[in-house]
Amino acid sequence: MEDTFDAIVVGAGPSGNAAAYTLAKEGLSVLQIERGEYAGSKNVQGAILYSDALEKIIPEFREEAPLERHVIEQRMWSMDDTSHTGMHYRSGDFNEEKPNRYTILRAQFDKWFSAKVKEAGALVLCETTVTELVKDLTGRVIGVRTDRQGNPIFAPVVILAEGVNGLVGQRSGLRPEIAPESVALAVKEMHFLPRETIEARFNLKGNEGVVIEAMGTITRGMTGTGFLYTNEESISVGIGCIVSDFAEGEATPAELLEAFKAHPSIAPLLEGSEVKEYAAHLIPEGGYKAIPQLTGDGWIVVGDAGQFVNAVHREGSNLAMTTGRIAAETVVALHRKGEAMDGYTLKEYERRLEATFVMKDLKKYKGIPGLLDANKTTFFGTYPRLFSQAMQTWFRVDGVDKKTKEKAILKSFRDSRSLRGLLGDAWRVARAWR
Ligand code: FAD
Secondary structure (H helix, E strand, O other): OOOEOOEEEEOOOHHHHHHHHHHHHOOOOEEEEOOOOOOOOOOOOOOEEEHHHHHOOOOOHHHOOOOOOEEEEEEEEEEOOOOEEEEEEEOHHHOOOOOOEEEOOHHHHHHHHHHHHHHOOOEEEOOOOEEEEEEOOOOOEEEEEEOOOOOOEEOOOEEEOOOOOOHHHHHOOOOOOOOHHHEEEEEEEEEEOOHHHHHHHHOOOOOEEEEEEEEEHHHOOOOEEEEEEEOOOEEEEEEEEEHHHHHHOOOOHHHHHHHHHHOOOOHHHHOOOEEEEEEEEEEEOOOHHHOOOOEEOOEEEOHHHHOOOEOOOOEOHHHHHHHHHHHHHHHHHHHHHOOOOOOOOOHHHHHHHHOOHHHHHHHHOOOHHHHHHHOHHHHHHHHHHHHHHHHHHHHOOOOOOHHHHHHHHHHHHHHHHHHHHHHHHHHHHHHHHO
């Protein structure tokens, strides 16, 4: 094996695969290093795949990628201990020729993407961990060292696609340790059921799928959400909360998941299923303000390692693929011009990102993590309870006239939050949402 490449990519998740594929397709010599037995073996996701980001890299992906169901219905639930108040959107338009979102199984998807990377000409080395970055006397990154015996491997640029807990960048002093208040810990199970049962339970035909995103008392006052996604013959169900909240909170991730599955709105959907997989993983949820330095002499950070997750919309893999692609396109452009890959020239990656949905969305929601942290018991406890009580009062037909019911609902809100509190909450949400 040669020990010098045009670029080295650390990690074979969506960001690393997008970067390695784009580089190799453009004819650069690429080494991609993945610590797992194969791409995807270490990775966890819900998982919704957003077509747009992948289409920009592999337009024909629908013909070959392992996709489960295309999403035709989104359910957003605010839950208290026994009920949920929901908003559903279902549309036949989502049965389009090129669907917009799919459920996937990451182990299969990452394996397929990795095969495409190899097909494009990159050298992919699995079961190999990058242990450190190699720097020259000026501090410039010039390559990597791995846990395999042998000499360092050199390249003018190293793309760090090592995921949320990227130790290589941290150990090399390029990035600070991720703060516990900027990262969520999510746990997830795969529940297997016959496909006809899934289709009957969720009112689906063929490969149609449903997504449920849930928040409320299910996280016991901690900032977090639960989810349930339909796959072909399984259901992914999970829940996650901010790590610093778990440290102070009253429940462990496993306890939250058990309670979520036992909730009267969730349990019937999972009834009779066989659990075959359990996984836990971190999600960077600090948003725009938590984005670390992204480039320096000889290095670029992409994907979760750069905190590129839009927690409000539960998007991560699309930001990962987009940042990976744009980092690679920047490197290709510099390579073609014969320019050095230094902190100055690589800034072009950040300039390009500014023009995309990635930075625009993260900037838009930059106030949300702080807002939720400061008001978690209100948003994840008080309001979900109030909504549920209001719905129950409204829909229960019990001889009480509707005017009296209206008054009772308004009073319950005022008693819990006061008029000033309600207006203040509305203003804070509107300001953070701008
Ligand atoms: P990763 O996917 O984490 O890949 C990093 C890779 O680097 C891994 O393969 C790892 O083994 C490798 N690696 C790390 N260190 C080294 C090293 N030193 N040497 C060699 N290899 C190394 N996003 C969505 O878009 N939709 C969803 O529905 C969704 N649901 C989610 C549900 C859960 C429970 C979780 C945890 C995340 C979810 N996400 C979702 C987020 C999404 O999974 C991530 O944003 C995405 O995986 C980030 O991709 P990445 O390539 O940056 O990192």
